[in-house]
Amino acid sequence: MTLQVQVKLFLHLRKNRNQTVEVTDGSTARDLVRLLGIRLEAVGVLSINDRQATLDQQLKDGDIISIIPPIGGG
Amino acid sequence: MPYGYNGRVLHVNLTDASWEVEEPGEVWYRTYVGGSSLAAYYLLKNIKAGIDPLSEENVLVFACSVVTGAPLSGFSRYTVAAKSPLTGGFGEAEAGGYFGPELKFAGFDAIVFYGRASKPAYLWLHDGDVEICDAANLWGKDNWETLEGLREELGDKRIRVASIGPAGERLIPFACVQNDLEHFNGRAGMGAVMGSKNLKAVAVRGKQKLEMADPDSVKEIRHWHNERFKVHPPNVGLSKVGTSGLVKGLNQAGILPTHNFKYGVFNGVDKIDAEAYHATIFHSSSTCYSCAVKCKRRVALEDDAYPLDPRFGGAEYESLGCLGSLLDIDNLPAIARANQVCNLMGLDAISTGCVVAFAMECFEHGILTTEDTGGKALEFGDADAMLWLIEEMVNQRGIGKILSQGVKKAAAAIGRGADKYAFHIKGSELPVHDGRGKTGMAMGYALSATADHVETPHDTAFAANVTNLLPLGILEPVQPLDTNAAKARYFSLGQKAWGINNCYGICNFCSVPIHAMTFTRLVEAIKAITGWETSLFEILRVSERSNVMARMFNNREGFSPADDRVIRRWHEPMPDGPLKGQRIDPEEFQAAIEMYYEISGWDKDGKPTPGKLIDLNLEWLIEENDATGTGETVSSSA
Numbered sequence: 001m002t003l004q005v006q007v008k009l010f011l012h013l014r015k016n017r018n019q020t021v022e023v024t025d026g027s028t029a030r031d032l033v034r035l036l037g038i039r040l041e042a043v044g045v046l047s048i049n050d051r052q053a054t055l056d057q058q059l060k061d062g063d064i065i066s067i068i069p070p071i072g073g074g
Numbered sequence: 075m076p077y078g079y080n081g082r083v084l085h086v087n088l089t090d091a092s093w094e095v096e097e098p099g100e101v102w103y104r105t106y107v108g109g110s111s112l113a114a115y116y117l118l119k120n121i122k123a124g125i126d127p128l129s130e131e132n133v134l135v136f137a138c139s140v141v142t143g144a145p146l147s148g149f150s151r152y153t154v155a156a157k158s159p160l161t162g163g164f165g166e167a168e169a170g171g172y173f174g175p176e177l178k179f180a181g182f183d184a185i186v187f188y189g190r191a192s193k194p195a196y197l198w199l200h201d202g203d204v205e206i207c208d209a210a211n212l213w214g215k216d217n218w219e220t221l222e223g224l225r226e227e228l229g230d231k232r233i234r235v236a237s238i239g240p241a242g243e244r245l246i247p248f249a250c251v252q253n254d255l256e257h258f259n260g261r262a263g264m265g266a267v268m269g270s271k272n273l274k275a276v277a278v279r280g281k282q283k284l285e286m287a288d289p290d291s292v293k294e295i296r297h298w299h300n301e302r303f304k305v306h307p308p309n310v311g312l313s314k315v316g317t318s319g320l321v322k323g324l325n326q327a328g329i330l331p332t333h334n335f336k337y338g339v340f341n342g343v344d345k346i347d348a349e350a351y352h353a354t355i356f357h358s359s360s361t362c363y364s365c366a367v368k369c370k371r372r373v374a375l376e377d378d379a380y381p382l383d384p385r386f387g388g389a390e391y392e393s394l395g396c397l398g399s400l401l402d403i404d405n406l407p408a409i410a411r412a413n414q415v416c417n418l419m420g421l422d423a424i425s426t427g428c429v430v431a432f433a434m435e436c437f438e439h440g441i442l443t444t445e446d447t448g449g450k451a452l453e454f455g456d457a458d459a460m461l462w463l464i465e466e467m468v469n470q471r472g473i474g475k476i477l478s479q480g481v482k483k484a485a486a487a488i489g490r491g492a493d494k495y496a497f498h499i500k501g502s503e504l505p506v507h508d509g510r511g512k513t514g515m516a517m518g519y520a521l522s523a524t525a526d527h528v529e530t531p532h533d534t535a536f537a538a539n540v541t542n543l544l545p546l547g548i549l550e551p552v553q554p555l556d557t558n559a560a561k562a563r564y565f566s567l568g569q570k571a572w573g574i575n576n577c578y579g580i581c582n583f584c585s586v587p588i589h590a591m592t593f594t595r596l597v598e599a600i601k602a603i604t605g606w607e608t609s610l611f612e613i614l615r616v617s618e619r620s621n622v623m624a625r626m627f628n629n630r631e632g633f634s635p636a637d638d639r640v641i642r643r644w645h646e647p648m649p650d651g652p653l654k655g656q657r658i659d660p661e662e663f664q665a666a667i668e669m670y671y672e673i674s675g676w677d678k679d680g681k682p683t684p685g686k687l688i689d690l691n692l693e694w695l696i697e698e699n700d701a702t703g704t705g706e707t708v709s710s711s712a
Contacts, residue, residue: 010326011319011348012311042307043538045327045554050652052327052511052555055538068323069307070535070588 001025003061005032010068013038023059030055032065044070076100077287078603079108079140084182084204086197088271089130089189091206095182104606105691108139108183110166110529110576111620113155116186117164118623118695123630127159127263128245128270130190136177136236136276137184139579143175143284143363144603146296147303148584148591150174150363153576154236154259156267157631159247160425160480161501164523164627167250167264169236170362170581171257173278176234180280191272196237198228200279209274214240216418217252218386224277237275238265239420241468245269246478248425248503252417256360256370256387260422261526262502287605295599299590300366306590308535312369312583315348316359317391321399322347327534328652329511331504332399333454334431335497335643338508339651342404346394355410357384362581369583373410380407382414389413389423395506396427401434401460408457412464419468425480428503429467430460432481435495441488447473497641499525500633507532509644510656513557514565517666520638521569523624529576531568533561535588542586545593545610546571555653557662562669573617618674619690622682626695635680638667 002022009018023032029046033055045068046053059065075081081103083096106112113135125131134156141149152174158165177185181202194209212220220237234253242249242265249265252258259265268274286292303309311319324330325343332340344350351371360370371388375381389397393413403409416423430452436442437452444451452459466474477484481503485496497504502525509516511534518530533554540548546567553561571587574580578600585591591599593610600608628637640658648656671678675686684696 008326010323012307012314039307040539041541044536045323045534046538047327047652050328052537052652054551066326068326068534069311071308071311071320071323071532 003027003059005059005061005063005065007032007036008064008066010066011071013042013067013069027059028055029053029057029059029065032059033067038067042069044068075285076103077285077605078144079103079183079284080178080181082182084185084199085188086185086204086206087188088191088195088206088273091191091195093204093206103140105619107577107616108142109137109151109153109168109579110155111616111623112137112139112184113153113166114164114620114623114627117155117157118627118698120186120188121157125157127157127162127165127267130271132157132267132270134187134264134267134271134273135184138174138178139577140183141600141603142579143178144286144292144599145364146292146599147299147365147367148362148581149579150365151575151579151581152177153579154251154264156264158262158502158524159245159266160263161525163500163631163633164624165262165264165267166524166576166624167259167261168528168576168579169251169253169257169259170365171234171253172363173234173236173253173257174579175363176278176280178280178284179282180278181282185276187271187273190270194272194274196224196273196275196277198277201281212274213243216240217255217420218418220275221255224275228277230279233277233279235275235277238268239418241420242266242269243274244468244470246421246467247480248422248429249420250422252420255385255417256372257362258417258422260424262524263422265420286603288602291598291602295595295602298595299584302590303366308588309367309583309590313367315352316369316371316388318348318351318371318389318394320391321394324507325399326652327511328648329508329534330399331395331506331508333402334400334435334495335504335508335641337650338511338648338653340399340402340404342402343399345404346398346406346409350406354406355382355388357388365581365584367583375407375410377407380411382407382410386414387417392505393423393427396424397430397460400427400431400506402454403457403460405457408461412461415461415464415468421464421468424505425503426464426467428497429477429481429484430463432484432496433463433473433477434459436488436492439495441490441492441495442473494642497643499640500637502526504641509640510648510658511653512554513561513658513663513666514552514554514568516640516644516658516663517561517565517670518569520640520667521670523621523628528582529569529573529621531565531572532588533564542588542592543568543571546587555656557658557666559666559669562666562673565666566670566673569621570614570617573621574613577616577620578613615690619692622686622690622692623695625680625682626698629681630698635667635678638680
């Protein structure tokens with residue numbers, strides 16, 4: 001069984017920044033990051049449905065996942 | 075000559091226009107190194123507690139480090155430090171560009187200014203020579219006119235100039251020092267201290283090459299470092315869009331300060347983010363000495379209302395926030411124009427934006443009315459009101475004169491409950507990073523001697539992985555929203571790691587711990603430049619020593635644990651966005667601060683213990699510690 005989640009990418013991750021992705025049931029955010037080919041090092045803040053989340057959080061159908069690279073200073 | 079540095083510190087007495095050169099030995103250089111650390115040494119040695127920061131008794135330091143000017147990306151920065159007229163405590167601010175390296179090439183590692191010139195003066199350093207020159211014809215000029223005037227007078231287009239604008243001359247306590255019109259020692263009012271000394275500018279030019287202990291290794295590290303910028307995630311974004319990229323990212327994370335720090339999400343973000351910036355006002359990229367990142371932006375716009383000149387600097391993230399989202403302003407040309415006015419006049423854009431936000435919120439609540447402003451409405455979102463108020467502050471007119479003292483003093487002068495909306499820590503306005511979304515940053519604001527953020531960990535960079543922090547023994551991801559003992563431990567280590575950069579004069583955007591440099595290679599770089607058999611242990615101790623010296627300075631000025639706090643709004647639930655409901659619990663925060671004291675070897679009064687001072691080779695400060703600490707609070711936060 002697969003789930004559909006929506007992915008929003010920010011800053012230099014922006015290629016195809018809003019996309020719908022199919023993942024297998026039971027996948028975590030970490031699995032999604034791997035599937036997207038994004039290096040773990042490039043993940044700063046991860047939010048699911050606009051709430052800060054961890055890489056170990058399990059995904060649900062329809063989730064909106066935002067991935068923001070590490071940012072600091074300015 | 076030693077490797078990497080000159081071994082020469084210039085002491086200038088402006089009162090009698092005399093100077094002398096000190097040649098400290100290697101042990102001293104290896105202990106105090108440069109930047110904020112070297113500056114703290116001279117401030118502690120030469121400033122008596124309780125002096126007026128704008129009197130001739132203040133001491134002003136320009137400090138490079140032992141590695142400033144090495145041909146590596148980011149090794150360009152220098153510190154300007156003095157007792158701050160904004161906080162009454164330790165004041166420091168760093169800037170990049172070309173001035174710091176040029177000062178080294180001119181034969182000096184640092185300059186210490188004493189006294190006050192009887193009339194406007196500038197210092198001219200060239201190839202080891204020192205001249206104190208008349209600046210009467212430059213007084214009253216903006217920073218661009220000053221730079222051009224000095225280039226013409228000295229007959230050299232390649233001089234580098236650190237100067238103040240009219241804001242510094244008029245002693246506005248958040249006046250900045252700038253070099254080349256796009257690099258700023260922004261915080262803590264160092265421009266006002268220069269102004270109080272009648273010191274308009276420091277011009278430098280030098281052709282002396284700094285000798286590297288191991289030039290082949292420096293070259294190899296440079297190649298590795300510059301290649302890594304192309305693939306290391308945070309640097310890829312910086313090279314592409316500069317710090318403007320942070321606007322959208324922080325907004326998405328719910329921590330883009332908006333409406334005077336009330337909200338963390340700005341509805342107009344799409345109009346001020348990196349995409350809008352590069353589609354409308356972007357002119358070209360710029361950089362600092364020897365740096366491959368090229369994060370600086372230049373802007374241009376032919377427009378009657380908001381003309382933008384590429385020579386006068388592009389808005390960085392802090393300006394986009396402080397002059398944009400913090401004021402609910404989404405007019406990007408107006409924000410960039412306000413930033414250029416600050417640059418030319420010599421105002422710190424962070425404090426300037428915060429002061430305007432304070433005024434707008436006072437107006438919103440009827441504390442300020444058109445009666446106070448001479449008929450001008452100061453409503454959130456009104457870009458022209460912002461520009462008007464900046465001009466009034468620079469020109470010291472009406473409400474502008476009151477507000478130009480900073481939010482703490484302005485609130486006291488206005489009364490009527492204005493202090494409820496005056497957000498400052500230790501008297502300093504805040505950069506735009508909301509502590510509710512990264513509590514380590516909140517601890518940093520509270521514990522920084524200057525209440526700034528550049529020596530403070532950004533928790534959000536390490537919420538998913540801590541690869542870059544592993545050499546510090548931080549092995550688990552950081553929880554940005556937690557306030558507990560684990561956060562105090564992380565903060566303590568992170569603060570030391572970030573603090574390295576201000577001591578060694580290295581740019582955060584090139585260095586540890588977020589950006590492309592690694593701890594291992596940084597140690598190798600310092601060793602290759604200086605020839606010192608150094609280690610991560612030693613450079614972390616330099617950073618800790620610097621922090622403790624700044625703390626000692628503040629303690630003897632009467633600061634106490636009551637000043638180690640954050641703003642009221644961060645203890646209140648975030649009203650909207652991804653962090654809706656999030657707040658910093660005051661008791662948890664206090665416990666974390668006290669845990670930090672314990673971890674650091676400080677007592678319950680926030681004073682480093684004699685043992686800690688001995689540990690850091692600072693036994694000369696033990697007597698100072700015994701003489702201070704009345705517990706009296708000199709500052710409080712709204």
